[in-house]
Amino acid sequence: MSAFEYLIIGNSAGAVGCVEGIRDVDQRGKIAVISEEKHHAYSRALIPYYLDGKIDREKIYYRPPDFYEKYGVVPLLGKKAVTLDLARREVELLDGERVGYGKLLLATGGRPFLPPIAGLDKRNVFTFLSLEDVLGIEKALAGAKNAVILGGGVIGLMAAEVLKKKGLDVFVLELAQRVLAPVVDETASGIVETLFAENGVKVYTGTTIKEVHGGDAVEKVTLTDGRTLSCDLLLIAVGVVPRVELVKNTGIKVNRGIVTDQRMQTSVPDVYACGDCAEAYDFVTGTSRLIPLWPNAYVGGRIAGYNMAGMSREYVWGTSMNAMHFFNLYIINAGINVTQENAGGYEAISKLDRDRKIYRKFAFREGRLQGFVLVGEVARAGILVNLMRKKIDVRGFAQALLDKNFGYKDLPDELRWQLLKDDVLLGVI
Amino acid sequence: MERVFVKPEVCIGCHLCAVWCAVAHSRSKNIIKAFLYEEPRPLPRVIVEERLPLTFALPCRHCAEPDCVFACISGALYKDRQTGRVVHDASRCVGCCSCVMACPYGCIILNNEEEEKKVLKCDLCAGLEFPYCVRHCPNGALVYGSTKGDCR
Numbered sequence: 001m002s003a004f005e006y007l008i009i010g011n012s013a014g015a016v017g018c019v020e021g022i023r024d025v026d027q028r029g030k031i032a033v034i035s036e037e038k039h040h041a042y043s044r045a046l047i048p049y050y051l052d053g054k055i056d057r058e059k060i061y062y063r064p065p066d067f068y069e070k071y072g073v074v075p076l077l078g079k080k081a082v083t084l085d086l087a088r089r090e091v092e093l094l095d096g097e098r099v100g101y102g103k104l105l106l107a108t109g110g111r112p113f114l115p116p117i118a119g120l121d122k123r124n125v126f127t128f129l130s131l132e133d134v135l136g137i138e139k140a141l142a143g144a145k146n147a148v149i150l151g152g153g154v155i156g157l158m159a160a161e162v163l164k165k166k167g168l169d170v171f172v173l174e175l176a177q178r179v180l181a182p183v184v185d186e187t188a189s190g191i192v193e194t195l196f197a198e199n200g201v202k203v204y205t206g207t208t209i210k211e212v213h214g215g216d217a218v219e220k221v222t223l224t225d226g227r228t229l230s231c232d233l234l235l236i237a238v239g240v241v242p243r244v245e246l247v248k249n250t251g252i253k254v255n256r257g258i259v260t261d262q263r264m265q266t267s268v269p270d271v272y273a274c275g276d277c278a279e280a281y282d283f284v285t286g287t288s289r290l291i292p293l294w295p296n297a298y299v300g301g302r303i304a305g306y307n308m309a310g311m312s313r314e315y316v317w318g319t320s321m322n323a324m325h326f327f328n329l330y331i332i333n334a335g336i337n338v339t340q341e342n343a344g345g346y347e348a349i350s351k352l353d354r355d356r357k358i359y360r361k362f363a364f365r366e367g368r369l370q371g372f373v374l375v376g377e378v379a380r381a382g383i384l385v386n387l388m389r390k391k392i393d394v395r396g397f398a399q400a401l402l403d404k405n406f407g408y409k410d411l412p413d414e415l416r417w418q419l420l421k422d423d424v425l426l427g428v429i
Numbered sequence: 430m431e432r433v434f435v436k437p438e439v440c441i442g443c444h445l446c447a448v449w450c451a452v453a454h455s456r457s458k459n460i461i462k463a464f465l466y467e468e469p470r471p472l473p474r475v476i477v478e479e480r481l482p483l484t485f486a487l488p489c490r491h492c493a494e495p496d497c498v499f500a501c502i503s504g505a506l507y508k509d510r511q512t513g514r515v516v517h518d519a520s521r522c523v524g525c526c527s528c529v530m531a532c533p534y535g536c537i538i539l540n541n542e543e544e545e546k547k548v549l550k551c552d553l554c555a556g557l558e559f560p561y562c563v564r565h566c567p568n569g570a571l572v573y574g575s576t577k578g579d580c581r
Binding site for chain 2: 017043045046049054055059061062063064294295298299302317321322323324325328330332334378379380381382383385386389407408409410420422423424425426427428429
């Protein structure tokens with residue numbers, strides 16, 4: 001039986017973050033990565049760009065080909081972990097092999113959610129999460145004319161843009177009354193819906209698929225609103241579900257995802273978790289929750305890596321935040337999504353130019369920025385995230401946030417130089 | 430590692446750091462040719478913040494723990510373990526702007542001039558002798574060094 005100081009289950013953002021975190025602290029300890037996928041670590045977030053032809057196959061990899069070698073990692077790829085034996089500190093693989101560990105990271109990710117609709121097992125139905133998915137879609141594209149995308153979230157809309165550019169007739173179905181409802185407010189959703197309409201993508205909200213028709217392939221779908229659409233390619237993009245089957249009945253606490261503390265440790269000592277399978281701390285809400293986003297998975301993994309290697313660090317980096325773009329319109333949101341439904345608890349300011357598709361909105365509570373949406377003007381958005389993360393009282397300069405040129409110049413002197421103290425030399429005159 | 434520090438009190442807001450940054454990242458490295466003839470026009474990677482009389486440049490600090498690198502979905506941004514520089518490999522960049530969302534200093538710029546969207550950032554004039562922004566600042570408001578004390 002092989003054994004490693006550090007064992008990581010999963011081989012995506014969280015795993016890579018963990019490896020890089022460990023190696024910042026411990027250059028010697030043996031690390032292994034187990035993944036049921038046989039590929040070198042690749043970026044799921046790049047799948048739309050790959051399908052679009054913006055990057056070639058070689059560039060879908062998240063790290064250079066010599067990554068495992070350079071970081072002293074034993075890649076156990078194409079191997080599925082099936083059982084956790086916490087008492088003996090061993091992981092059992094599908095082929096019966098057992099792998100021992102000192103510290104364990106669970107970075108098992110998520111699986112695409114499939115709504116309970118009969119017929120989603122047909123051969124031209126795809127999800128949009130793995131390299132296998134996208135290679136399948138590529139093949140199915142030949143001769144396809146009508147694409148139906150179930151889900152008007154970030155991934156569904158990115159897929160819609162790509163397929164439209166490939167010349168297909170694209171229909172997006174969103175069960176909610178508007179697209180992107182979990183991440184932006186009504187106004188921003190409206191701008192995006194207009195944008196897709198202008199680009200010839202049909203977006204139907206408040207509806208979903210009632211029935212799938214066809215033999216071994218989908219030919220048509222009937223919607224709950226009675227409409228019927230021709231369909232040569234059906235894409236399901238309605239979110240991911242944490243993959244927690246490995247920890248079932250192990251005593252590791254699971255809520256919606258694997259529960260972690262601020263050091264990314266689970267309820268069992270020396271077992272850590274991060275990424276789409278885990279609930280992690282949100283610095284805006286102050287609670288632990290599922291936020292399945294690439295950067296959060298990476299940093300969660302990195303913080304886990306530091307702690308696994310003996311350096312105590314807390315994960316206070318993440319909140320719900322998305323950088324997205326559709327037909328060259330850029331949108332960045334972060335923090336709490338303040339909409340008409342939850343507006344009561346917040347003060348909000350905004351600026352809207354609907355014709356030019358420019359929108360900025362900021363929501364505050366007791367002078368602290370709790371959330372924002374930027375549409376069309378996203379430059380320097382990280383400054384806003386920084387103000388949010390540092391819980392800066394913005395009351396003295398809140399109106400300046402609405403200006404697209406907002407920057408450190410707009411902060412009170414003392415606060416500005418405090419935040420930039422590592423960069424500036426003051427007192428030279 | 431060596432990087433750029435700024436002295437806001439002696440910045441006169443001339444924007445020459447930005448002008449010369451663009452020149453440094455032009456094909457010709459010639460200020461006239463770069464601005465008159467080069468297509469697409471070279472762009473600066475240093476931002477000059479300005480609310481008169483306050484002006485100061487804000488270049489990338491090449492963070493020890495760079496949020497832009499952590500947020501990058503493609504591996505285009507990475508911390509060079511030898512030089513300590515935060516490097517952007519444009520050939521891997523897909524212009525997703527996750528780094529723009531993550532950089533606390535607003536030092537990563539989306540290049541809107543080109544059809545294929547990618548970001549731009551300071552590379553400390555890699556391949557050139559000395560950072561152009563520092564060399565061409567007429568009032569010593571940008572300096573180069575490994576700590577604030579040993580700047581040139």
